Amino acid sequence: MSGKGKQTLRLDKILSHMGVGTRSELKRMVKQGRIHVDGKAVKDSGVQVNPEVNVIEADGERIMYREMIYLMLHKPPGVVSATEDNRDKTVLDLLRKEDRVFNPFPVGRLDKDTEGLLILTNDGPLAHDLLSPRKHVPKTYEARVLGNVDEADVQRFNAGIQLDDGYETLPAELTILGREETEEGTISSISLIIHEGKFHQVKRMFQAVGKRVIYLKRVAMGGLELASDLAIGSYRELTAEELNLLRK
Template sequence: MTDLTPERSTEGVRLQKVLSGAGVASRRVAENYIVDGRVRVNGEVVTELGRRIDPETDLVDVDGTAIQLDTSKRYVVLNKPTGVVSTMKDEHGRPDLRRFTQDWEERLFNVGRLDAETSGLLLLTNDGALAHVLAHPSFGVTKVYIAKVRGKVTGQTVATLTHGIELEDGPISADRARVIDVSGGDGDDATSLVELTLHSGRNRIVRRMMAEVGHPVIDLVRRQFGPLRLGSLPVGRARELTTVEQGALLTLSRGHDTSAEEAQDQETE
């Protein structure tokens, strides 16, 4: 495709080259996206093939999905095993997250925490700005957990969880709750699988909620964090986010801002 559009400036990098470098599409396909009006720069639709941008300061999205232009940023999802603490270096010598980051030369750190007895999805990144937003309590990113609990959880208990209960640090309610399975009948050996969706980042909140309604947690797994899903990722394995997952995460976080100091209050579940 011949570029007949005059350039606004000789500074910066051509938009189609930036999109190609970010892994969105080949340069030719990226040009088609631009001509079709599917690309925005700083919220403005751009249809000029000669448009140049500054990848360090300009915000780009395609079809409403944010694009990470800084290729040095890494986003990794880990299926954390039980028995591992959510820190990169544990001062007490317990198993920590370092073993899961050896495949990446960048220095990664965890966004939020899962307690040692909880397994499941944990996001690792070197993107401090995104991590600050996602970990900040006021942002309220949604998390989905599967809890194996003692006893037979009834519909009335599910209603109690969603309507709200009072804990020592204030009221709390699940965004959604449902019973997936019940085994062991009605006896003392009965257990239930409960799916809970929460946006709270309070300490060990799922365990405390289930204990309050009389169903202590036996096993707890986080299956989803915002738009990220654990899927079939084996326990103890880590992988980089796909371009689609990365875009969904960035789209979720853009428009929210918080300081690093305010973001220190991360959740521990």
């Protein structure tokens, strides 16, 4: 049953990892003849099987085992980038049960009122690489800023901005996309690429030049861009090509 030369795992570990049931529930399902491997009812939930070779079924449904999950979420405002929170809805609350069983977590964070690209995964090494200060993974934002963002600001951002706590940011690429006059004053539309992820960094950078961010959206992380057809509050799995972009 194990598949010679292949890695085997306990059947109950595979099924519990995939959210089929707890260990005790799986024992009961086995006794009831509801778990099959290669078409035969198993008698021991702890039997060793090879998920790449053996066909595993629970209640007639084939179970496709995998360890990792990689999700692209278009985070909406009003939701916190955390696995749990006593007051606010979290990004995990947006996931379906079959995806939550993998225990994914957000890679980094977006402020509660910020929307846009957020990666959720249970791949710790990948998350570490993306967040490591030594990697300087670029993050691209689009924003609406109250104030007249001009070429002087572009140059200041390119040289690095000193934040309110004295921290000097790495050079950032600021692009002015447009301006409009409103009752509040001039509102500038901009694109910004930063290479670190300090607390409220984009907002604090503009605050340092006397302006205020009134809308913020992350549109890319590394080489991965937020899918244009992904509705706000929706998510999907990353394609193999998108995952490779993150790993570059």
